[in-house]
Amino acid sequence: PAKPSSKGIQVMPKAQTSHPLDPLSAAEISVAVATVRAAGATPEVRDSMRFVEVVLLEPEKGVVALADAYFFPPFQPSLIPRTKGGPVIPIKLPPRRARLVVYNKKSNETSIWIVELTEVHAATRGGHHRGKVISSEVVPDVQPPMDAMEYAECEATVKEFLPFMEAMRKRGIDDMDLVMVDAWCVGYYSEADAPSRRLAKPLIFCRTESDCPMENGYARPVEGIHIVVDIQHMVVIEFEDRKLVPLPPADPLRNYTPGETRGGIDRSDVKPLHILQPEGPSFRVNGCFVEWQKWNFRVGFTPREGLVIYSVAFVDGSHGRRPVAHRLSFVEMVVPYGDPNEPHYRKNAFDAGEDGLGKNAHSLKRGCDCLGYIKYFDAHFTNYTGGVETIENCVCLHEEDHGILWKHQDWRTGLAEVRRSRRLSVSFICTVANYEYGFFWHFYQDGKIEAEVKLTGVLSLGALLPGESRKYGTTIAPGLYAPVHQHFFVARMDMAVDCKPNEAFNQVVEVNVKVEEPGKTNIHNNAFYAEETVLRTELQAMRDCNPLSARHWIIRNTRTVNRTGQFTGYKLMPGSNCLPLAGTEAKFLRRAAFLKHNLWVTQYKNDEMYPGGEFPNQNPRVNEGLATWVKKNRSLEETDIVLWYVFGVTHIPRLEDWPVMPVDRLGFMLLPHGFFNCSPAVDVPPSSSSDSEAKESVISKTVQNSLIAKL
Amino acid sequence: PAKPSSKGIQVMPKAQTSHPLDPLSAAEISVAVATVRAAGATPEVRDSMRFVEVVLLEPEKGVVALADAYFFPPFQPSLIPRTKGGPVIPIKLPPRRARLVVYNKKSNETSIWIVELTEVHAATRGGHHRGKVISSEVVPDVQPPMDAMEYAECEATVKEFLPFMEAMRKRGIDDMDLVMVDAWCVGYYSEADAPSRRLAKPLIFCRTESDCPMENGYARPVEGIHIVVDIQHMVVIEFEDRKLVPLPPADPLRNYTPGETRGGIDRSDVKPLHILQPEGPSFRVNGCFVEWQKWNFRVGFTPREGLVIYSVAFVDGSHGRRPVAHRLSFVEMVVPYGDPNEPHYRKNAFDAGEDGLGKNAHSLKRGCDCLGYIKYFDAHFTNYTGGVETIENCVCLHEEDHGILWKHQDWRTGLAEVRRSRRLSVSFICTVANYEYGFFWHFYQDGKIEAEVKLTGVLSLGALLPGESRKYGTTIAPGLYAPVHQHFFVARMDMAVDCKPNEAFNQVVEVNVKVEEPGKTNIHNNAFYAEETVLRTELQAMRDCNPLSARHWIIRNTRTVNRTGQFTGYKLMPGSNCLPLAGTEAKFLRRAAFLKHNLWVTQYKNDEMYPGGEFPNQNPRVNEGLATWVKKNRSLEETDIVLWYVFGVTHIPRLEDWPVMPVDRLGFMLLPHGFFNCSPAVDVPPSSSSDSEAKESVISKTVQNSLIAKL
């Protein structure tokens, strides 16, 4: 029963406990899987179902607005959606929906299912699950991502294949327990790779008989064996022992375990460093909703992207909650290698679309992965056969001191004002085969958002013939070779700069700084100026970085101005970046055409999510995804803007990247540009130095005493 | 008396307590000043002496090696210099020397003095100072940097100048106490700026009558008044009231003091965050010598450069102490503005050479400027009249946690190894008029060195006529305008990659990644490779960044190889960068030709220190400094290499940069590249997560209790 609120707007009793953007709960995933399985026509169909991905089908933006305005306080009344007749008065939110990608292992068919999860929460309490299939659709000519279970089965299949065992014996390997078979996607090079078959092309490595508990098996690549596995039927369909390259000698520096287990000694002079927040963190978390300083947003997670950030907004005093973005995530990444030789030319992993950043995420450990006061979020998935699996402590939320925020010292008086910067970091780390990627979103007090990727893990190596060296990489150790490669990441940013619900008034402006012509008004030749160009259509908005013109892009609201009368905006500030160094006709670029530009801008469309299409694995369709969508050349003059920022790094391996590469970082920033009337960080309070010193000395003493006493 | 050491090498008793690279002590500065003053021919000459700079005259590299080997343990015996006849056996180190830049205020002459400080240390204890003039030399046609005393006198002079007071009254300003006169260097635009006169061209600002204790006076630029001051005689020599621009209205957002004093309120939700090192820091400091993890180096300081890092080396197990660099510092910076109008076209501050980064350094505050366990270093200078002044806590040395250092998780077992990164930061912060610059050198456990500049402070503004807007900048507030500008920094790196004493076996290689030609060995068109080019001569080594070819530079030792037989090296990895956007014929570029390339490489020469020459102020000599030195086109094939890395950022002001700009960062990295045989960070011990959690919880509880009890 509706009852009037104090402002005369009718407020409904909540029917939902989940926000429309909350990831599916374990219970919801179970219901969705059971519903789809029950809809299978025959027992055989039901048995053949493999659950590649089960995720929330994200609702329309209007539903989110409704939820934020009515059902999930404490949002601003200004957010209540309005029609001509006055505020919208909803009875309740629409039911949540799941979207499932199902692979039929028997028929080699991929299908997409939509399931409505009616009153799952109420029902699960009583033990009654209710789901309803809304639609199902077979997607022709695709192969969905590989699954961990397939990886394991593929390894077992290869290791039992007699010609393979024979080839390994030729290389002096009798013990199959030492052999590692890493299934890699085949990509698409010719009709032989067509998705009518589900294929993998494994890389082979071999551990030694050492007793190191976590020996680095990637240190001994086994070269020259060509294998293709049909992973639908789990049989080796191509096998050839093409070239006998001796196993590289066991590198004494290959391991990365603690000193005593790798024949070394660890440093003993790293003194402990603790981060203490005696009054707790400055953030508040309610379900998936995070509030910190003036920022608020929702945390989401998908098996493909990993962390998703929804509904990013800044609470700006009397202006209330000002949206910045609807949805931020990393939707794809590609790692193309530069060696044209077998097997390296096939290495161009699409780690999100062919595998999954989220489902390969780590369970993080306090004190090791993260310091300080941590709030962790768990993530729920299906495994291949439809069981629910949970990665505990999968997303890390914590605060960090980040050096000085701003400072000025008056040279006349010597008086200084200085503030320390605090940032809020949300992150996860995943492993895709040999490499690790950490994805971090940092929120700052000055309105800045930073996206940062950390790269670490083990190089993907090849073995060399004695005396051989290769133009296309670095010899890392005797007989061991690391080909040059690039790492590209695609951030998809569905922006909402100053957009109230049901508003879509954004545009993108490119800024280039230009040298002024010499002349009477520029007699000292010092002049330069920023030139702005509105990116009016999608084809005009395929752009590359240009540090020499200080090129950047501003996402502006065309209906909101700051105190100087300029449109409010956020600017995308590139960090270091590059473009593909492969030839423009490279085969993998037909699937990864989105790498050809650093920036793409599209008009929002809910099913345009993945820049290389939803199924890049074995994809025969040239330029699927972004490069095709933009051919519609939709207008970008005043609309709901999606930015696709593509950034990468060229990795020429160093000896120092072995056996585990020290973290390298790259990323970009979103900075307010005329969004505020002045620095939003001016109100950060000063630290009291004397206070801080006194407290720290008390803390230090107490800690020392207590540690001596208690530990 | 020499006595034989255990290894048969004679070791001398120490005659010095100062290392040859220690900055001058306060006592040494006093002696140097007194010695020079005493050498003045007449009382008039002595009275006219102004002491612009008094610094250590750095000794030859051989003397440093000698000191390190004999007098300042615990260095490696392998460092003892050798001649053909065996180890060198010194009696004692040569005396320390001071170098003084003296300006004769009467004669307008600048001279350079070298003073030998014989036994100053012994002598000062007994009260007897001894210095000896070694040389003195008048430098024609230069103007040394401006001094703080001149700034103050220039301001007073202008404020007492009747036509100026009249012009201010015309603008409604009667109270001269509100007026701020910032003396700026005139640069060199024509013969009128010749160094035969010592000139300043002040910018005028005016505070309001508010009672804010630290009102931001830069918020009201006074436009249209042309003034030139002869600061030798402290008289206004040119004055013209050219254009009446009304004072901008007092911007309510101009102040940056705590909330209650600026008419706002500060955030109250920043909870305390403490960094605790209960067992102390991991570094050891002995005088100016710093040891941390496997790094060691010496801290120095000059009035011009600020922080100097000497003798950087990495202790690499059985390989001992391996040098990386002799000397690292920032030797110049330039901030050219893009507006061709008065007074902005004159703004292109050479903040090191015209003013001084070191002598404008801050006294830092624990808890505000720096967190954690801090070791501060003081800095000593002369003031203009020769008195010794000390900036206490001028250089900050501390450790920081820096996120994950490396990680790998085995996908087969789920077992992970992860290490946390600790870094050592050495830094200082200075104010040059309105802007602040923080200069940071970070040392990492993986052998990386990062140079980072933090930019903050107050924008340099102009006032606009009502309704006016300008192509060359951003309107920041009504009537207030911030011209576009660039900030350039020059890092001078005197390298010593794997160079033992008296060795100079370095070369520089440029690396560009190239797309491979299509063809039979590249049928999938994926191939690319790194191409190396030795920079053989100085003219060949004028290079610019190129992110598209992943361009970087490697400093190699041509006599030392790693385990794969490649030369050992360190690579200079650019961060984001730019080039000047002024026209190539811009007047200021005649003094700043070094900005025309991002990289310069020279053969070491002890008097080639400042890329625009020692005295850029009013400098009429086109291309003095780097651009002239490289015309010698010396060989760089195997020598003592000095790298000059020039990097900058184009600053298009945002409303959010006002009233104090949130810190922006830029910089570059030096990374080992085949310097080590594998990652030097592999031996960093793991944090024990359970241990760390237990300890942190004990600490947290104890702290809370004790804070409640004691505070």
Ligand SMILES: [Co+2]
């Ligand atoms: Co890599």
Ligand SMILES: [Co+2]
């Ligand atoms: Co600036």
